[in-house]
Amino acid sequence: MCRCLALLLASVSTAAFCSDLPPAAGLSPKPGRLTIYLEKIESTTAATAAVIRSEVAATLETAGVDVRWHDGRGEVPGRLAVIRLTGSCLPVFAPIVSVGGFVPRSAEALGLTHVTDGKVLSFAEVRCDQIRKYAGEAIIRSTHSAFERETMLGRAVARVAVHEIYHILLGTTKHGKSGIAKSSQTPEQLIAARLNFAPREEQAISASVGSHGESQVTTAEDSDRR
Ligand SMILES: [Zn+2]
Numbered sequence: 165m166c167r168c169l170a171l172l173l174a175s176v177s178t179a180a181f182c183s184d185l186p187p188a189a190g191l192s193p194k195p196g197r198l199t200i201y202l203e204k205i206e207s208t209t210a211a212t213a214a215v216i217r218s219e220v221a222a223t224l225e226t227a228g229v230d231v232r233w234h235d236g237r238g239e240v241p242g243r244l245a246v247i248r249l250t251g252s253c254l255p256v257f258a259p260i261v262s263v264g265g266f267v268p269r270s271a272e273a274l275g276l277t278h279v280t281d282g283k284v285l286s287f288a289e290v291r292c293d294q295i296r297k298y299a300g301e302a303i304i305r306s307t308h309s310a311f312e313r314e315t316m317l318g319r320a321v322a323r324v325a326v327h328e329i330y331h332i333l334l335g336t337t338k339h340g341k342s343g344i345a346k347s348s349q350t351p352e353q354l355i356a357a358r359l360n361f362a363p364r365e366e367q368a369i370s371a372s373v374g375s376h377g378e379s380q381v382t383t384a385e386d387s388d389r390r
Contacts, residue, residue: 196373198224198333201234201246207292208253208321211311215318216325223326223344226360228370229333243373245286245332247325251293255314257300274298275324277331284335288328295320295354302351320354330361333369340365 343362
């Protein structure tokens with residue numbers, strides 16, 4: 165039985181998490197390595213793909229994670245997260261249609277991480293169609309520049325990816341109270357210049373990644389079969 169964690173799922177808990185994790189030490193821990201395989205990254209433009217990689221790496225770096233990229237072949241030393249981009253990640257957005265009355269925000273999940281028998285797996289999906297639908301209007305309103313729109317789409321995709329990686333790294337189904345670990349974000353937050361973890365989640369991730377050695381060996385192909 166597999167169920168999924170979903171960013172923007174309204175019913176998820178926002179309770180504090182990982183209270184049993186060790187307190188942050190006075191010294192900054194040595195960064196832990198995480199290898200990420202971005203499956204279907206070719207489904208977007210080169211500019212958006214570059215933004216996705218740089219934003220994911222920069223955000224996780226603030227939490228003490230040294231990100232390496234994997235091409236999907238061969239063995240990987242240390243921890244591996246497989247992030248599959250689904251749908252179209254091209255910077256194409258539906259035109260804005262003005263309607264009267266209240267229009268509720270989309271409650272569609274933008275990303276999901278697989279959970280089996282209560283264990284969070286190292287495999288997640290980032291749903292580009294839903295992201296473009298959710299953040300498209302904010303992107304169109306923000307700029308007329310095609311390059312800047314590609315950049316903003318890359319930021320939004322990266323934030324959803326980092327949110328799912330948070331679930332993977334901590335092996336938790338819970339969410340943070342603020343920052344990128346929150347269960348939901350506004351379109352404006354998804355495309356903003358920066359969206360980091362709150363200090364609590366930064367410390368928890370740093371402790372989690374730093375506590376894992378390099379002895380674990382797995383492959384992207386193994387993860388794909390889960
Ligand atoms: Zn979540």
